């Protein structure tokens with residue numbers, strides 16, 4: 001099942017995305033947030049609408065998380081390219097929900113940063129309250145679905161500050177979308193690709209995670225309660241690099257789609 005969030009009749013709605021004659025359309029709107037479904041998307045009340053071609057929809061970020069928890073250095077080759085050791089346990093940090101940006105929205109480079117980098121990542125949506133997951137507990141019931149995340153970063157400020165709140169937290173530094181899909185298997189491997197102006201810059205696969213998704217979720221759940229709708233960014237593969245005003249960054253994951261965002265300088 002796939003769903004998006006979009007502007008419809010002057011307000012934001014979650015919509016079911018279905019293929020009609022091979023073309024994706026929004027066919028229904030949900031009458032409740034999917035994040036209140038306890039993972040049962042099929043049972044969520046919905047209303048049929050005149051179908052809208054997905055490509056024509058005014059998309060919003062398909063998430064409204066209470067928090068965004070990110071994993072740093074979760075791919076060996078990415079840790080190496082930044083000159084870091086492979087961490088002994090998951091390295092987590094947060095981005096504020098105020099950094100969220102819609103598919104197609106403009107990423108604004110702040111004046112105080114000289115270097116801003118894309119980081120294409122698999123995003124994981126939490127389906128139900130999650131606290132102190134046991135080692136023998138299956139994590140699948142806690143996962144609502146998957147999406148694309150661009151963990152946009154002011155690299156110079158990240159290196160300067162020692163902790164990452166500022167470097168990762170600017171408004172527009174968390175593009176997410178274009179939709180949330182279930183049925184993907186990060187343990188088996190999901191390709192994550194980043195293009196800048198059409199050129200492939202990152203081509204990773206979640207099978208190369210240093211810490212598998214169940215390890216990551218357990219680790220986070222022992223620190224903080226994860227709420228339905230919370231978003232986990234699972235780390236970026238090698239190939240990070242800078243973008244400047246006028247560039248377009250696009251993260252893509254098969255089964256989810258493309259997350260394009262133009263880049264501009266803050267005025």
Ligand code: MG
Pocket residue numbers: 070071072119121151233235236
């Ligand atoms: Mg990252």
